[in-house]
Amino acid sequence: MALEIERKFLLRNDSWKVGAQGVAYRQGYLSLDPQRTVRVRIAGDRGFLTVKGATRGCVRSEYEYPIPLEQARQLLDELCHRPQIEKTRYRVPHAGLVWEIDEFHGANEGLVLAEVELDRPDQPVVLPDWVGEEVTGDERYYNACLSRTPFSSWPQRRG
Amino acid sequence: MALEIERKFLLRNDSWKVGAQGVAYRQGYLSLDPQRTVRVRIAGDRGFLTVKGATRGCVRSEYEYPIPLEQARQLLDELCHRPQIEKTRYRVPHAGLVWEIDEFHGANEGLVLAEVELDRPDQPVVLPDWVGEEVTGDERYYNACLSRTPFSSWPQRRG
Numbered sequence: 001m002a003l004e005i006e007r008k009f010l011l012r013n014d015s016w017k018v019g020a021q022g023v024a025y026r027q028g029y030l031s032l033d034p035q036r037t038v039r040v041r042i043a044g045d046r047g048f049l050t051v052k053g054a055t056r057g058c059v060r061s062e063y064e065y066p067i068p069l070e071q072a073r074q075l076l077d078e079l080c081h082r083p084q085i086e087k088t089r090y091r092v093p094h095a096g097l098v099w100e101i102d103e104f105h106g107a108n109e110g111l112v113l114a115e116v117e118l119d120r121p122d123q124p125v126v127l128p129d130w131v132g133e134e135v136t137g138d139e140r141y142y143n144a145c146l147s148r149t150p151f152s153s154w155p156q157r158r159g
Numbered sequence: 160m161a162l163e164i165e166r167k168f169l170l171r172n173d174s175w176k177v178g179a180q181g182v183a184y185r186q187g188y189l190s191l192d193p194q195r196t197v198r199v200r201i202a203g204d205r206g207f208l209t210v211k212g213a214t215r216g217c218v219r220s221e222y223e224y225p226i227p228l229e230q231a232r233q234l235l236d237e238l239c240h241r242p243q244i245e246k247t248r249y250r251v252p253h254a255g256l257v258w259e260i261d262e263f264h265g266a267n268e269g270l271v272l273a274e275v276e277l278d279r280p281d282q283p284v285v286l287p288d289w290v291g292e293e294v295t296g297d298e299r300y301y302n303a304c305l306s307r308t309p310f311s312s313w314p315q316r317r318g
Contacts, residue, residue, distance in 0.1 A: 036190075038189050038190060038197045063234060078220065079194070079210065079212050
């Protein structure tokens with residue numbers, strides 16, 4: 001098991017995007033239960049099956065297994081809940097850390113989120129100036145929640 | 160993906176057990192949804208993560224991935240639903256097919272089930288004389304259901 005320690009932010013502007021190369025992500029869920037989420041993901045041309053435990057603060061247990069791309073596609077097409085998440089992920093280095101910025105599509109079009117993975121919860125983070133409000137604890141921004149209750153259905157959009 | 164084509168039976172007696180060697184199984188579920196079951200299993204000293212789709216007749220889609228034993232143990236201990244399934248599995252060859260016979264323990268103590276895996280649904284099967292009533296379509300005998308509603312809680316036990 002790995003521990004996923006992650007902080008999540010809204011974006012202030014799109015200046016991060018200069019020169020950034022995106023990878024297409026598609027993901028769906030076999031379990032949306034926040035105590036035991038099971039996610040199928042296609043990242044570019046690679047497939048993954050990932051189990052995550054409950055989030056405590058910004059920490060979550062994570063078990064990730066590579067699976068054949070074709071099986072990931074079948075699991076998404078035939079077994080996963082709908083709607084599914086489609087997004088483009090950009091990796092942007094800043095001050096010694098790599099930020100992952102997700103531009104959502106489909107039912108979550110218009111939402112952009114920046115995440116940074118840490119080694120420990122209290123690790124100091126130099127925030128880039130394109131980062132806005134922190135939404136780490138806000139369940140609405142969990143990808144599993146965005147699959148069930150997409151951004152386009154929110155009464156007040158802030159993404 | 161594999162297709163799991165399987166018929167399931169109660170046992171008439173325990174004459175199958177002569178000389179049979181059992182392997183300890185422990186399994187639990189991350190998703191009990193019959194449309195998308197996600198199972199963690201320890202079989203002897205091997206760990207597996209398995210996704211199964213809805214059962215149609217005796218046919219079900221199945222995706223099985225070996226995972227490290229220690230991770231299977233952590234997933235069972237920390238993330239899977241309870242109660243979990245404990246059983247001893249015996250493999251008994253008969254008339255060109257291998258029967259898998261599960262003796263359940265814990266909350267399902269007293270239940271014994273025989274399964275035979277087939278290449279196609281209409282494949283002829285020579286039934287051993289220790290096999291009793293067929294329960295292939297009976298959801299109560301699904302392992303995911305036995306985890307939620309164990310045999311010891313049934314009003315009328317027939318296992």
